[in-house]
Amino acid sequence: MLSLDKYDVVIVGGGLAGLSTALELADKRKKVLLLEANPYLGGRTSSFNDNGMEVESGFHRLIGYHTEILKMLGKAGVNPDEIFTWEEDIEIRSVKKKTSAVFGVAPVFNPLKTLKGVTGNNRQLSPRDKISLLPFFTNGLKDYGKHPKILDEMTIGEYAKKHGVTENAFHFIIESFSSGLYFLSPERYSAYVFFGLIAPGIPKSYKMRIGAFLGGMTDIMCNPVARAIERKGGEVRTGVKVKELCIDETGSVTGVKTEEGEQINGNHVVLATTLFSAKQILLPEFGDHSWFEPMFKLPVMPAVTFQMELTKRALPKDRTTFGPGTVLSSFSEQSRTTFRHAYGRLSIILSEPEQFLDMTPEQTLKIVLEDTKRLGMDLDDHVFDYRQINHHFDFHSLEPGNNWLRPEQDTPVTGLVLAGDYTMQPYFATMEGAVVSGKKAAEAILKNKVQVP
Ligand SMILES: Cc1cc2nc3c(=O)[nH]c(=O)nc-3n(C[C@H](O)[C@H](O)[C@H](O)COP(=O)(O)OP(=O)(O)OC[C@H]3O[C@@H](n4cnc5c(N)ncnc54)[C@H](O)[C@@H]3O)c2cc1C
Secondary structure, three states, X not given: OEEEEEEEEEEEOXXXXXXXXXXXXXXXXXXXXXXXXXXXXXXXXXXXXXXXXXXXXOOOEEEOOXXXXXXXXXXXXXXXXXXXXXXXXXXXXEOOOOEEEXXXXXXXXXXXXXXXXXXXXXXXXXXXXXXXXXXXXHHHHHHHHHOHHHHOOOEHHHHHHHOOOOHHHHXXXXXXXXXXXXXXXXXXXXXXXXXXXXXXXXXXXXXXXXXEEOOOHHHHHHHHHHXXXXXXXXXXXXXXXXXXXXXXXXXXXXXXXEOOOOEEXXXXXXXOOOHHHHHHHHXXXXXXXXXXXXXXXXXXXXXXXXXXXXXXXXXXXXXXXXXXXXXXXXXXXXXXXXXXXXXXXXXXXXXXXXXXXXXXXXXXXXHHHHHHHHOOXXXXXXXXXXXXXXXEEEEEOOOOOOHHHOOOOEXXXXXXXXXXXXXXXXXXXXXXXXXXXXXXXXXXXXXXXXXXO
C-alpha cells in the first residue's frame, strides 16, 4: 500500500529526539510526519497505564543547566514552571556509614544550603575526604577538555584511585553519582562520560537546580510538544512501527515501509529511534557501508526501574536520593510531585541492571524491600502495587572506549539523517542530549535545502 502523501521529512521515533526534530522542522514550515511504534509518545520519557497502575519509563530529573529542552518546551508553548517543581537539594543515604547527608545543589537559587552541604556533613565526609576530591575534580575537568580520548580509556573508578580519592569519598560521592545517574558501578563507567556530565554545566552553573516532573511525562511534556507540531502543520501518528527504509536505484533513502506494509515517501528520513532499533533498520541495507561500521560496533546497555505504590509515604520529602552500596542506586518519593493521586509512591533505578533482567517482579520486590529497610524505610506492609520496567537494549554503552563510536547526525547517504541520544552531541544519554540531537538532525536537513514537493 503506497501512501499518496509525500512529506519533506518522515521522522521515525516519538521520543524527545524525534519530537525535537519534528518541532524544529515544522517551525521552518517543512511538511513533517512523525511515526511512533508505541501507542503513546515519549520513548524513554514515556508514562502510561500498565494494567491498572500509572507508571513511567523511570523517574527523571531535569538538570537546571540543560537549557535546550527548556527552549524546546518554550517553542511548543509549554511553561516549564507549570510542569516542573524545582528541587534545591539531594540526599545520599549510606548503609555502610549508617548515615545520610543532604547537599544543596542550587548555588544561586539557594547559596546558603549549597555552602552548608559542602562545609557541613563532616560526619559523613571528613575534611580529608573532601580535600581528596579536589585534585580528582580539577584534573578530571582539565582532562575532559585536553585529553578526552585518554579519559575515555579509563573507568571513573580507576581515575579516582589514580588521583588519591579516599575510600570513603569514593563510596559516598563517586559510587552515588556513577550508579545513581547511569546505573553503572564506578568500575564500569567511563571517566570521560562522568566528567562530561559536569563539564558543560560549569559555564551555566548559576542555572543549576533539579527539576522534578509534576505529572506523567507523556501527558505534560511529550503530548503538548506533539500538539505544537500539529498546530504548525505537521502530523504525528502513534502505533506505527517502521520496518524498513525505501531506497531508490541511486542508493538514496526515499521513504519508509511500516510493519503494516504501508509505504510512506519523504525527501528525508530521520531515524530517531534507539541505537538498537536503528541498527535493526540500517543493517540490511548498510551492513557493509564503512561510515556505519563504528555505529554497528557501539554496544548497548540496559536499565531497570522498579516502581511501588504504597499505602503511606516512604520518605518525608520528594527529592532525588542515592543509596550507594544497595541495589537502589537512586530513588525518590513521588506522591507530592509526579504521582499525586498516590498515598505513597517510590520510584527506583536499580543497579546493576543486568542482574534484574531475568527476575520476576516478585523476586525483585524481595531484594528491593531488604535494601529499603537497610536504607531506613520499612515498607514491608505498605506495598499496594508494583511494577518492574525493563529497558533491555535502550542505552548505548557508557563504558570506556565507546564514545568515539557514536555517529554524527548527518550521514553520507542522501535522504538519511540520524537523531537520538546515542548520536554525537555533548550531553550523552540525557533528555538534553536527545533534544540537541534532534536540533542537529533538523539543521542537517535544512542545510540540504529540503525541496517542497
Ligand atoms: C530509567 C531512566 C531514567 C532516566 N533518567 C534521566 C534523567 O533523570 N535525566 C535525563 O536527562 N535523562 C534521563 N534518562 C535518559 C533519557 O530518558 C533519554 O536519554 C532520552 O529520553 C532519549 O530520547 P531519544 O528520543 O533519543 O530515545 P527514546 O526516548 O528511546 O525514543 C526512541 C523512540 O523510537 C521509537 N521506535 C523505536 N523503533 C521504532 C520503529 N521501528 N518505528 C517507530 N518507532 C520506533 C521508540 O518506541 C521510542 O519511542 C533516563 C532514562 C531512563 C530509561
